[in-house]
Amino acid sequence: xxxxxxxxxxxxxxxxxxxxxxxxxxKTGTTFASDxxxxxxxxxxxxxxxxxxxxxxxxxxxxxDLETVGQVAEAIKTILDE
Amino acid sequence: MTLDLFExxxxxxxxxxxxxxxxxxxxxxxxxxxxxxxxxxxxxxxTILAGTNNYMxxxxxxxxxxxxxxxxxTFGTGTTGSRVLNGTYNGHKKLEASLNxxxxxxHAIVFSTGYQANLGVxxxxxxxxDYVVIDADSHASIYDGCAMGNATIVRFTHNDPENLExxxxxxxxxxxxxxxxxxxxxxxxxxxxxxxxxxxxxxSKKHDAFVLVDEAHSIGVxxxxxxxxxxxQGVEHLVDFTIGTFSKSVGTVGxxxxxxxxxxxxxxxxxxPYVFTASLPPSVVASATKALELIKDSxxxxxxxxxxxxxxxxxxxxxFNMGTTGESPIAAIIIDEQNTAIAYWQMMMQEGVYVxxxxxxxxxNGLNLMRCSLSAAHTFEQIDYMLEKxxxxxxxxxxx
Numbered sequence: 001x002x003x004x005x006x007x008x009x010x011x012x013x014x015x016x017x018x019x020x021x022x023x024x025x026x027k028t029g030t031t032f033a034s035d036x037x038x039x040x041x042x043x044x045x046x047x048x049x050x051x052x053x054x055x056x057x058x059x060x061x062x063x064x065d066l067e068t069v070g071q072v073a074e075a076i077k078t079i080l081d082e
Numbered sequence: 083m084t085l086d087l088f089e090x091x092x093x094x095x096x097x098x099x100x101x102x103x104x105x106x107x108x109x110x111x112x113x114x115x116x117x118x119x120x121x122x123x124x125x126x127x128x129t130i131l132a133g134t135n136n137y138m139x140x141x142x143x144x145x146x147x148x149x150x151x152x153x154x155x156t157f158g159t160g161t162t163g164s165r166v167l168n169g170t171y172n173g174h175k176k177l178e179a180s181l182n183x184x185x186x187x188x189h190a191i192v193f194s195t196g197y198q199a200n201l202g203v204x205x206x207x208x209x210x211x212d213y214v215v216i217d218a219d220s221h222a223s224i225y226d227g228c229a230m231g232n233a234t235i236v237r238f239t240h241n242d243p244e245n246l247e248x249x250x251x252x253x254x255x256x257x258x259x260x261x262x263x264x265x266x267x268x269x270x271x272x273x274x275x276x277x278x279x280x281x282x283x284x285x286s287k288k289h290d291a292f293v294l295v296d297e298a299h300s301i302g303v304x305x306x307x308x309x310x311x312x313x314x315q316g317v318e319h320l321v322d323f324t325i326g327t328f329s330k331s332v333g334t335v336g337x338x339x340x341x342x343x344x345x346x347x348x349x350x351x352x353x354x355p356y357v358f359t360a361s362l363p364p365s366v367v368a369s370a371t372k373a374l375e376l377i378k379d380s381x382x383x384x385x386x387x388x389x390x391x392x393x394x395x396x397x398x399x400x401x402f403n404m405g406t407t408g409e410s411p412i413a414a415i416i417i418d419e420q421n422t423a424i425a426y427w428q429m430m431m432q433e434g435v436y437v438x439x440x441x442x443x444x445x446x447n448g449l450n451l452m453r454c455s456l457s458a459a460h461t462f463e464q465i466d467y468m469l470e471k472x473x474x475x476x477x478x479x480x481x482x
Contacts (some may be wrong), residue, residue: 041443044218044237057252060228060235082256 003080008054009073015053016069019046028070047072056080101424108427108439118142119333119459124436130464132454133438135271137411138302138373138382139459140333145376146369150334153368160363165192166350169361177371181340184374185309185324189346192338192367194359196298196327197223199337202355203294203325204265205231212261213253215246215291217270217277219446224265224296233263240270240446243281250289262291268300268311272445272453273405274412276300276311283320294323302331302377303386303411328370331377336362336370382458386411389465390456396469401482405451414440414453415472415481422479423450429478433471 003011013026020026020036032038038046044060050072051058056079066072101107105125115123119139120131140146153173163169174192181190193199204227208214212233216224219240228235236253239245246264253262264286266277283293297310305313310326312318322343328336339349350356362370387408394408397415405414417423420441427439430452440451454468476482 039443041448048218048237048239051252052248055252057234057236057249057256060237 003077005073005077008076008080009070011053012050012069012073012076015049016046026069028068028073030069031067032069033067050076054080102428105431106428108424111436116141119457120461120464122436124431127431127434129431129434129436130460130468131436132456132460132464132468133436134457135299135330135455136333136457136459137299137331137386137455138333138377138380139457140331140369140373140376143333143373143376146333146372149372150365150369153364157364159365161361163360164357165361166357171361171364171367173364173367173371174361177367177374178338180371180374181338184307184378185340187324187340188342188344190338190340191346191349191353191356192336192362193356194337194362195335196325196329196337197226198355198359199325199327199339200224200296201227201230202353203323203339203349204228204263205355206349206353207292207323208233208261208263212263213257214263214265215249215253216265217241217267219270219272220265221267221271221296221298222444224267241275241277241282243278243285246282247285247288250285250291254289262286262289263294264291265294265296268295268297268304269410269412270446271299271412272440272449272451273414274299274407274410276304276314276409279312279315280317280320283317287320292322293320294325295321296325298325298327298330299410299412301326302380303383308377308380308383328366328373332370332373334366334369334373336366386456386458389458389460389462392462393454393456393465393469396465397472400469400473400476402472402476405449405453411456412453413456414451415476417450417452417481420450422481423452426452426475426479426481429475430471433475435468435471437468 032043047058054076113122119136119141122129122131161169177192178190200223208231210232214228214233215236217240218237236249238249266282269276286293295312300310302308304311312321323341325339328334390411391408393413398404402415405416406412430437438453440453442448445451
C-alpha cells in the first residue's frame with residue numbers, strides 16, 4: 001500500500017495529462033509556471049485532481065512552495081505518511 | 083546590483099501597455115458626470131450604464147439622499163476614527179439594529195467595505211487549528227481572507243455538494259475535532275449562477291461545519307424580503323454567518339456580517355479589519371439604513387429580474403454564446419478571443435453603452451466576457467437599445 005515518491009510521481013504525471021497542453025515530457029524538475037505555462041488557478045485545479053486520486057487533503061497554504069512536479073510528489077508523500 | 087521591487091510587475095505593465103490608451107482603455111474609464119443610476123457622461127458622450135452592480139438604482143433614491151444630507155449636516159463628513167474608539171455614532175448602532183431587523187438575527191457588525199467584511203470575518207474566526215473550505219470560484223476577498231488568516235485552506239469544485247462532502251469527510255477523518263468554516267456565495271458575480279445552498283449547507287452540517295454565505299450580489303435581489311438566496315431557497319436556518327455589502331443593491335459603500343452565534347460580538351475586539359480602520363461616514367450609514375428599509379418592502383426585484391430576463395433572452399435569441407441564463411441580474415456573453423472582447427467593449431462604448439470587460443483571472447474557466455449587471459431602474463427602452471447595440475457590434479466583429 002505504501003507508495004514511494006517515484007511511484008507517486010508517475011501517478012501524478014498521468015493525472016497531469018489534461019493539464020499538459022503542450023504535451024511536454026514531464027520530469028521532477030518541470031515547473032508549473034514556466035515549463036507547463038499553468039496559471040495559479042490551473043495549478044489549483046490540478047491539485048484538486050491529485051487530492052481526489054490519492055484521497056488526501058492538499059491545503060492551498062502549501063501552494064507557494066510547489067513550483068515543480070517533483071515538489072508535489074514529495075508533498076503528497078509527506079501527507080500520505082502522516 | 084540591487085533588485086527593483088517593481089521588476090516582478092514587468093509582465094503586467096507590458097500587457098497593460100499593449101492596450102490602447104485614453105478613452106479606448108477598458109480599465110481607465112472616468113465618469114465625468116453621473117446623470118442617474120443608469121446614465122452618465124463618459125468622454126463627453128451620454129452613456130447607458132449597464133455594468134455598475136446598481137441593482138436597485140438606490141444611488142439616486144430621494145429618501146436615501148435626504149437621509150444622507152441630513153446626517154451630513156448633523157454629524158459632519160466623517161468619523162475620523164475606529165468603531166472601537168471614537169468612530170461609533172448612534173447612526174452606526176441604528177444601522178446594525180436595522181440589519182438585525184432585516185435578517186431577523188441577533189447580531190450584526192458593520193464594516194467599512196464588503197471586502198473588509200470577508201477579509202475580517204474569515205481571517206479571524208478560523209484559527210491555526212481550523213479549516214476554511216471555499217468554493218473554487220470564490221471572490222478575491224474570500225481568497226484574501228484565507229491568505230490573511232492562519233487556518234488550513236481547502237477548495238472544492240464550484241457549486242458541487244458531492245465534491246464538498248468528500249473534502250469535508252477527508253478533513254474529519256484526519257481531524258475529528260477541528261473547527262471548519264465552509265464559505266460560499268449566494269450569487270457568483272461573473273456568470274450570475276446561484277449556489278445550491280441547501281445541498282452545500284446540509285453536507286457541511288453533516289460534518290459539523292459552520293456555513294458562511296456571502297450575499298453581496300443577492301441582497302435585495304432574491305428572497306421574499308430581499309435577504310438573498312438563502313431566503314429564496316428557504317434555508318436560512320442552515321446558515322451561520324451572512325456577509326453582504328452596501329455597495330450594490332444598497333447603493334452606497336460598506337459591508338456587514340450578521341449571525342445568531344451567541345459570542346459573535348467579540349469580533350468587535352478581535353477582528354483587525356474592523357478595529358484598525360476608520361468607520362463609515364455618517365451620511366453613508368444614514369443612506370444605507372434608509373435603503374435597507376426600502377428594499378425590504380420593495381417590488382423592485384421583480385422589475386430587476388424582468389429586466390435581466392429581457393436582456394438575457396434577447397441576447398440568447400440573437401444567437402450569442404451565453405454565460406448567463408437570466409436567473410440573476412447578470413447578463414454575460416462569452417467572447418472567444420480576448421482581443422475581440424476588447425474591441426467589443428470599445429465599440430459598445432462608442433455606441434454609448436458601458437458594460438464590463440471581464441477577463442481572467444477575474445473570470446472562471448479562463449472566459450472572456452462582456453458582462454452586464456442590470457438595474458431595476460433600467461427602462462425597457464434602455465435594455466432594447468443595449469440589445470440593438472450588442473447585436474450590431476456582434477455582427478461587425480463577426481461574433482454573431
